[in-house]
Amino acid sequence: MPGLRLAGIAKSFGSVHAVEATNLDFAEGELTALLGPSGCGKTTLLRMIAGLEAPTRGAILLGEADITAQPAHERKFGMVFQNFALFPHLSVRENVVYSLMISGIAKSDAMATGARLLDLVQLKGFDDRRIGELSGGQRQRVAIARALAQEPEVFLLDEPMSALDAKLREDMQVELRMLQQRLGITTVVVTHDQREAMTMADRIVVMSQGKVEQVGSPQQIYHQPENAFVADFIGRANFFDGVAEAAGVRIGSVLLDAAAGAGFRPGTPVSLACRPEVACLIDCTSPGTSLPAKVTFVRDVGPARDIHLETEIGRIIVEYARGETDQPFAVGQETTVTLPASGLHVFPRAERAAA
Amino acid sequence: MSLVSDTEVLEDASASAPPRQISVAQLVWWALILFLCLTPFVLVIAISFGQKIEGAAWEWAFTFANYERVFVGANWPEQFTVLYLQRLYYSLFYAVIAAVLAILTAFPFTYLMTRLSRRAQSIWLVFILSSLSLSEVFIVMGWDVLLSNRSGLPMVLKETGVTDWLKAVGWFDTLREWGLANPRNVKFKTSVFATVLTMAYLVWPYAVILLYPPLSRLDRSMVEAAQTMGAGPWTVMRTVVLPTMRLPLLGATLLLFVFLLGVYVAVTVFAEPAKQTMAVSVYEAIRGNTLNAPFGAAQAVVLLITASIFLAMGQWLSKRTAA
């Protein structure tokens, strides 16, 4: 199974640029998540890969072959749709073997493949059910089996979990990922849910406003965001506006020790981001800047506590997981917060306005 | 955020699908529809300018004589005749009263019907549609039996003594003044009452079908919101349901009205000879006693224009409703 390559692909609808010139490589057998807020162009990008939308510019290559001009029904990339788009007039089995039946494969072979696929998605014995009789999770399994029946070279999923309730969603993410790894099929998943992307993906493509913001492994995306948009969109972050100086970043009268600030010319307006679990209130070992702070609110959601602080550079949220510390915090309590120099991400300031 | 959402973008895509060339099949279909659905009307309009010759024949011409005859009479300007204007008047008169009557009674019925379960609604719809599709001839037959002097309601009233009672209390004379009684008994044939009643009956199921979509789409939470604010059923109807239904009601009335303009059988059977409608005189001119096709066509055009004006008004209203 060859990999997939997008070379300078772009799509505009009239004057609206849905996707700006994009270069992406989807390695063979990898699961890539296209992640971004709604309207960022990720669905349009997926539909261009499927052949449902013709790119305005650029080329799509499968291995060495240019498939840009090939219509969807010749590419036959299996696709799972947002609301699954199962055919209500066909039974479960007829849905699954649809691609085989219309390609004229012998009925007995098709039926055998259908049975094998239903077994694969753990729906043995559901062959003759109507789509209307299935639960959301079962419908999704049928949609996955149906997309895999044609043994596609690329497997596409458009917000596959959005029609499921929260609990089922987490289970299906794991299940889908395990299935994909077992089959070793090149897969692209569109999602707006970063948890979903981080659960399933080998690689995440973060998009906003038709542009790719960052490409990387889930860990890279989370721990080394390349810009303010990614830092803001993936996970949570405390944001501050400041000015770069030779020794760090100045916010008002405070000079923060920030390792990443070194790359900026002194005087440049910058944004600072700090993950809540990186900021530290007690037993702080990594070097950084300490500030006096006052607790304004404590949120205890069970597995973790958020401590909201008021400091002279603004509000800061610190997160402690259950078991990390037993020390109680009360509203009004005076304390000291440390922002570790290695945990401060610094970006040019203009970028964040775009998000 | 000034972003276009994914779905909006996709809709845009389908709208800007590449223009296709006009195929042979498309041309054939256009020709077919134009021939079957438009030429009959064009012919009626063209022939309305023709003139009658010997016997039952006519020839092409371009004369306004037929229209003159409709609006001011054949001997104008010496003599001014309103016979055909009167027929147009009665066409409008019966149609307006019957349409309003049908809407007024069908509205509460449909409102109540849409509150029922979907299954119950289906059963009612079967009943309503069966009545709607039943030929005018059968309906007129039924009302004729019910209203005729020998067998129907007048007989029942006489046998049960209601007629004598009416005479005793003096209301019988009022009925006579209204033309609903002869010296011996009440009578409904022929009368405006019987005509309008039958016409209203004819379009009543049609009224239900027209009011059904807007009423079944009426947002129930709106009604419930009004109830939580202390509105009783009548207040809900007056302050919530009726205001939102104003345009659909008016639109439905217009459509019923247009439908009723063309009613023929009910009028010939139930209307007094002096109070016949334009549909009847179209019939008479084309196939009845007078046999004057161009004159019949001219009257048909008058009916057509009247109907088109009210249909256009209805269209405009429904567009405003949708907006």
Next chain:
Amino acid sequence: MLRVISQGFMALSAVLLALPIVVVCGAALNAGRTMFFPPKEPTFARFYEFFVADTVWITALSHSVLIAFASAVLAVLIAWPVAYGLWARGDAGSKLLAGLGSMPFALPPIVFGVGLGFLWSFSGALGSIWAGVVSHAALFVALPIVTISIGLQSIDRAHLDAAATMGATRAVAFRTVILPQTLPYTVSGFFFALVLSFNEFIVMFFVSASSYSTVTLQIFNSLRNGYTPTMAVAAILFISVSVVVFSAIARWGDLPRLMGAEPAKT
């Protein structure tokens, strides 16, 4: 209290709606030649007359059935491409075409009948059965256009995308997705046209030119001679056909949706 009033009103409406129909049906049982209600000396002899003995009625009924079926088939065939164009392209041209197709149904039928009378007399087909069939197809083509359009609108466009990603060309998707999903709506449109054609008489009056007659036309023509209980038998037959057809649509199709209600929640 209000509940009682509501139910009372609905019951009263139903009774009034049924009254003339019941009267006609009851009158079919009369033994004599005159319509009485309640019937005098009830008998089923008129049914025998209508269905077996009287050739005038049997011929008329066969014409009615032939014209209703053939015109409904023709109406559906004409309506499909019109509705499909409206759905697939939705441009001003397809809207105009659909509007033209709906015109005969929306305007007073007597005017359309007169016009068709002229049309067929020019083309020399006046009085032929097939002219009657085509006339009714033109009159009622609006009904399948509407029902098929409702059916097409109810198709999720994602279904077509899904079919494409599984290798279906436009033609295959049409055959395997669009046609089966719109079948109930096509059938409904067919039956609406069938039932209305069965009951129509004024257009038929002008295009038949007295060379043949249908059941309703036969009754229409004998208006002035008065009704006979045999005609009431026809009424019973016709109302039965309507009830059966609409019940079937309600059973196998979504009647409330066809009539314009919101799609049912599943």
